[in-house]
Amino acid sequence: MNLIDETHDPARRSWIDSANGHAAFPIQNLPLGIFSTASRDRRIGVAIGDQIVDLRGLAEAGLVDDRWLAALVRPTLNDWFAHGPVEGRALRRLLSDLLSGEAQRAAVNPHLVAQADAAMHLPCAIGDYTDFYVGIHHATNVGKQFRPDQPLLPNYKYVPIGYHGRASSVRVSGEPVVRPKGQRKAPEATAPDYGPSRRLDYELELGMFIGRGNDLGQTIPIGQAAAHIAGYCLLNDWSARDIQGWEYQPLGPFLAKNFLTSISPWVVSPDALAPFRRAMPPRPAGDPAPLDYLSDDRDRERGALGVTLDVTLLTKAMRKAGHAPHVLSHGEAAAAMYWSAAQIVTHHASNGCNLMPGDLIGTGTLSTADAGGLGSLMEISAGGKAPLALPNGEVRSFLEDGDELILSAHCEAPGAVAIGFGECRGRVLPAR
Amino acid sequence: MNLIDETHDPARRSWIDSANGHAAFPIQNLPLGIFSTASRDRRIGVAIGDQIVDLRGLAEAGLVDDRWLAALVRPTLNDWFAHGPVEGRALRRLLSDLLSGEAQRAAVNPHLVAQADAAMHLPCAIGDYTDFYVGIHHATNVGKQFRPDQPLLPNYKYVPIGYHGRASSVRVSGEPVVRPKGQRKAPEATAPDYGPSRRLDYELELGMFIGRGNDLGQTIPIGQAAAHIAGYCLLNDWSARDIQGWEYQPLGPFLAKNFLTSISPWVVSPDALAPFRRAMPPRPAGDPAPLDYLSDDRDRERGALGVTLDVTLLTKAMRKAGHAPHVLSHGEAAAAMYWSAAQIVTHHASNGCNLMPGDLIGTGTLSTADAGGLGSLMEISAGGKAPLALPNGEVRSFLEDGDELILSAHCEAPGAVAIGFGECRGRVLPAR
Numbered sequence: 001m002n003l004i005d006e007t008h009d010p011a012r013r014s015w016i017d018s019a020n021g022h023a024a025f026p027i028q029n030l031p032l033g034i035f036s037t038a039s040r041d042r043r044i045g046v047a048i049g050d051q052i053v054d055l056r057g058l059a060e061a062g063l064v065d066d067r068w069l070a071a072l073v074r075p076t077l078n079d080w081f082a083h084g085p086v087e088g089r090a091l092r093r094l095l096s097d098l099l100s101g102e103a104q105r106a107a108v109n110p111h112l113v114a115q116a117d118a119a120m121h122l123p124c125a126i127g128d129y130t131d132f133y134v135g136i137h138h139a140t141n142v143g144k145q146f147r148p149d150q151p152l153l154p155n156y157k158y159v160p161i162g163y164h165g166r167a168s169s170v171r172v173s174g175e176p177v178v179r180p181k182g183q184r185k186a187p188e189a190t191a192p193d194y195g196p197s198r199r200l201d202y203e204l205e206l207g208m209f210i211g212r213g214n215d216l217g218q219t220i221p222i223g224q225a226a227a228h229i230a231g232y233c234l235l236n237d238w239s240a241r242d243i244q245g246w247e248y249q250p251l252g253p254f255l256a257k258n259f260l261t262s263i264s265p266w267v268v269s270p271d272a273l274a275p276f277r278r279a280m281p282p283r284p285a286g287d288p289a290p291l292d293y294l295s296d297d298r299d300r301e302r303g304a305l306g307v308t309l310d311v312t313l314l315t316k317a318m319r320k321a322g323h324a325p326h327v328l329s330h331g332e333a334a335a336a337m338y339w340s341a342a343q344i345v346t347h348h349a350s351n352g353c354n355l356m357p358g359d360l361i362g363t364g365t366l367s368t369a370d371a372g373g374l375g376s377l378m379e380i381s382a383g384g385k386a387p388l389a390l391p392n393g394e395v396r397s398f399l400e401d402g403d404e405l406i407l408s409a410h411c412e413a414p415g416a417v418a419i420g421f422g423e424c425r426g427r428v429l430p431a432r
Numbered sequence: 433m434n435l436i437d438e439t440h441d442p443a444r445r446s447w448i449d450s451a452n453g454h455a456a457f458p459i460q461n462l463p464l465g466i467f468s469t470a471s472r473d474r475r476i477g478v479a480i481g482d483q484i485v486d487l488r489g490l491a492e493a494g495l496v497d498d499r500w501l502a503a504l505v506r507p508t509l510n511d512w513f514a515h516g517p518v519e520g521r522a523l524r525r526l527l528s529d530l531l532s533g534e535a536q537r538a539a540v541n542p543h544l545v546a547q548a549d550a551a552m553h554l555p556c557a558i559g560d561y562t563d564f565y566v567g568i569h570h571a572t573n574v575g576k577q578f579r580p581d582q583p584l585l586p587n588y589k590y591v592p593i594g595y596h597g598r599a600s601s602v603r604v605s606g607e608p609v610v611r612p613k614g615q616r617k618a619p620e621a622t623a624p625d626y627g628p629s630r631r632l633d634y635e636l637e638l639g640m641f642i643g644r645g646n647d648l649g650q651t652i653p654i655g656q657a658a659a660h661i662a663g664y665c666l667l668n669d670w671s672a673r674d675i676q677g678w679e680y681q682p683l684g685p686f687l688a689k690n691f692l693t694s695i696s697p698w699v700v701s702p703d704a705l706a707p708f709r710r711a712m713p714p715r716p717a718g719d720p721a722p723l724d725y726l727s728d729d730r731d732r733e734r735g736a737l738g739v740t741l742d743v744t745l746l747t748k749a750m751r752k753a754g755h756a757p758h759v760l761s762h763g764e765a766a767a768a769m770y771w772s773a774a775q776i777v778t779h780h781a782s783n784g785c786n787l788m789p790g791d792l793i794g795t796g797t798l799s800t801a802d803a804g805g806l807g808s809l810m811e812i813s814a815g816g817k818a819p820l821a822l823p824n825g826e827v828r829s830f831l832e833d834g835d836e837l838i839l840s841a842h843c844e845a846p847g848a849v850a851i852g853f854g855e856c857r858g859r860v861l862p863a864r
Binding site: 153162164166168171178182194216217218249250252259288351 | 559560565585587590591593594595596597598599600601603608610612613614615617623624626627648649650651672675679680681682683684685686688690691692709720723724725761779780782783784785786787788791864
C-alpha cells in the first residue's frame with residue numbers, strides 16, 4: 001500500500017507549464033473530480049496545474065485500458081472508485097506518464113480544459129454520509145464546555161464515535177450557506193421559539209470517499225481497511241449550535257447539521273498522500289490499547305495523515321475594503337486524529353454495515369492541541385464567551401451574514417514536491 | 433386531501449376473485465411495490481388479492497396516461513412518487529376502474545402475475561433514511577429505564593426528535609438478520625469487548641416514503657406537508673441494545689442500528705388510508721401547544737393514522753413443533769404518535785434540509801399506553817429484568833438465533849372495506 005514510486009519523483013515535470021511549481025496540483029498530485037463546461041457535460045477530470053484533463057475524453061480516445069472505459073465515461077466517480085486501489089494506482093501511473101512525456105502532448109492536448117472555464121460538481125453520488133468524531137482535541141474542547149470535570153466520555157478511547165449525516169445536502173465548494181431556521185431555547189427561557197440560528201458555525205474536517213465496499217453482514221478487517229479508501233477531500237460540517245444544543249438529546253445532532261455539508265471538489269488519492277505520512281503520535285500513557293479488531297501494526301507504521309489545515313474568514317466588510325481573508329486557524333490538525341482512517345472504516349463495518357463505493361465519511365472536527373489550530377468558532381470563541389477580534393475591528397463569536405469561510409489544505413515533506421487539496425468555500429446568506 | 437371517493441366504495445368488487453374479501457389487498461387498497469419474476473425484471477406492480485398487476489406492462493400497452501409512461505416503466509417508484517398526490521390519485525382511480533370493470537378484463541389479464549411467483553424488492557432507491565421518535569409511550573417506557581424521575585427530556589414535547597439512519601442497509605421483508613458484532617460493556621465491567629450482540633431487539637415502526645421533495649434551503653409549510661407523503665409501510669428498526677448503550681453518547685445510535693432495517697414491500701397510499709383516519713387523541717392537559725410552524729388545524733382534523741399493529745414471534749422450537757407464531761403485541765399504536773406524519777415532514781425540512789422523492793422516514797417505535805401493544809422486547813421484558821414466558825416454555829428477554837419476527841398491520845372502520853399492509857418478516861441468523 002501507498003508505495004512511493006516514480007509518480008512521486010520530485011524531478012518529474014509536466015509539459016503543462018502551470019503544473020510545475022503549482023501549490024496544489026503539480027504532476028505529483030493528480031486528484032480526480034467531476035467537472036462540466038459549456039461544451040462538455042458532467043464527467044471525470046484530473047486536476048493538473050490550472051488545467052483539467054478530460055478523462056472521459058482520454059478514455060473515449062482509446063488512451064486508457066479498455067477495461068476502465070465503462071467506469072471512466074460516467075458522470076460520477078462511484079464506478080471508478082469501485083475498481084479499487086490497484087487499478088487506481090495504474091491509472092495514476094498512466095496519467096503521470098501521459099502528462100510528463102512530451103511525446104504524448106499532441107494526443108492529450110485536445111482533452112485539456114482550463115479550470116477557470118469549468119464548473120465543479122460532487123465527485124460521487126453519495127449514497128450515505130457518515131460523520132465521525134476522531135479529533136481528540138476538538139472532542140476535549142467541546143466536552144469541557146459541558147463537563148469541565150470529564151471532557152471525554154468513557155467510551156471515547158474505545159469507540160471511534162460516529163453518526164449518520166444527511167447525504168442529500170452535501171454540496172461542493174461554493175454552495176451558498178443559507179442561514180438555517182430552527183428551534184432555539186436560551187438556557188434561561190421557559191420555552192423555545194423558531195427562527196434563524198444565532199450561533200452558526202463551521203467545522204473543519206477531512207472527508208474520505210469509500211472505494212470498494214463490503215456486502216451487508218460482512219466486516220472489513222483492519223488490515224484491509226486502507227484499501228477501501230479511494231481518497232480524501234476537505235469537508236465543512238456547517239453547524240447551528242443553538243439548534244444543536246436544544247435538539248440533540250437523546251438521539252444526536254439532526255437539523256443543526258443537515259442543512260448543508262460542503263466539500264472540496266478534488267479527491268486526493270492515498271497514493272498522492274503517501275510521501276507525507278508521518279509518525280503517529282504515541283497513544284497517551286494510560287490510554288487503553290485499541291481492541292483487537294481495531295489494532296494493526298501496519299496501520300500505525302503507515303503513519304498519520306500529514307496534512308496541514310488552514311481556515312480563513314472573509315467578512316463582508318473585509319471584502320468591500322479589499323482586505324485579505326483573516327487566518328482563523330493553521331496547523332497539523334489532521335495528525336491529531338485519535339483514530340486512523342483505517343480504524344474508522346473497520347469500525348463502521350464491524351457490525352456488518354455495508355459501505356458502498358462513493359460513500360462519504362467525515363473525520364469529525366480537527367483541532368490542534370494548541371490554540372492556533374482550532375477547527376470551529378465554538379472553540380475559538382469559547383462558546384461565545386470570548387469573541388474573536390478581527391484586524392479591521394469587527395468581532396465574531398459565530399458567523400454573520402455575508403461571511404465567507406475558506407478551508408484549505410496542503411502537504412509538505414522533505415524531498416517531496418508539495419501538493420494541496422484546493423479549497424472548500426461557503427458564504428453565509430441571510431435566512432429566508 | 434384524502435377524499436373518500438368511489439375507489440373506497442364498499443360495494444366495488446374486482447373481477448379478480450381473490451381480491452374480494454382479501455384481508456390485505458382488496459380493490460380498495462391498491463398499494464404499489466417493486467417486483468420481479470423469472471420473466472419480468474424489476475418493475476412497478478400493484479397488489480390486488482393474491483395477484484400483482486404489472487404496471488409497466490399496463491403502461492407499455494398504452495393503458496395509462498402517456499405523461500406517466502416514463503415514470504411507470506422504471507425499476508423503482510422514485511420518479512412516480514415525484515409526480516405528487518394529484519396524479520397518484522388519478523392512477524388509483526384508473527386502476528380501480530380497470531380492476532373492477534369486467535370490460536377491461538381482457539386487456540389487463542396479460543399483465544397479472546401471482547404474488548407466489550414474484551420476488552419483492554425495495555420500493556425506492558432510498559437516498560436518505562431518517563428515523564423519528566414520535567411514539568410517546570415508547571419514549572416514556574425507555575426513558576423510565578434510564579431516568580425514572582424524568583422519562584421524557586424537556587425537548588420532547590416541542591421537537592419531533594429524529595436522527596439520520598443508514599440508507600444502504602434498508603432491506604425488504606425476508607432479509608435474514610445476521611446477529612451483529614460490536615463493542616459491548618456490561619455496567620460492572622471495566623472495559624468493553626467485541627463480540628456478538630447479546631441484546632438483539634426489534635422496533636415496531638411505520639415507514640413513510642417522500643413523494644415530491646423540496647429544494648435545499650426551502651421549507652415545507654405544515655399545510656402542504658401531507659402532500660409530500662407518497663405512502664406508508666411497516667418498518668423494523670432492528671436494534672442491538674448492548675452496542676447502543678455503550679456507543680450512543682454523545683452523538684446518538686450508530687452501529688446498534690445500521691446493520692439492518694427491514695420494511696414491508698407494499699406502499700399503502702394516504703388515499704387508501706383515508707377512511708380509517710380517526711380523531712387525534714387530545715394533547716394532554718398542560719402540554720405546550722406546538723410552535724406555529726408545526727401547528728395546523730386541518731392536520732388535526734385529518735386525524736391520526738388508524739392502523740392496528742401486530743407483532744408475532746416464531747422461535748425455532750415453535751417452527752419445528754408446527755406451532756403458530758406467538759403474539760407479542762397488538763394494538764392501536766399508530767394512534768399514539770405524539771407528532772403527526774405532516775409535522776414530521778415539516779420539521780425535517782424546517783431548516784431547509786432537502787427531502788427527495790423516495791426518501792424513507794420511520795416514525796420511531798410505536799407502543800400503546802397499555803402493556804398489550806409494546807413495540808420492542810426492551811419494553812416487554814423491562815430491559816431483560818422480566819423475561820417473557822412463551823406458551824411452549826421458552827423464555828425471551830431478547831431475540832435468539834433462529835427467532836423470526838413478523839410485523840403486520842391492518843385498518844378497519846365502520847362502513848369501509850378493511851385493508852392491510854402485508855408483512856415485514858426477519859429471521860435471526862447466528863453472528864458470522
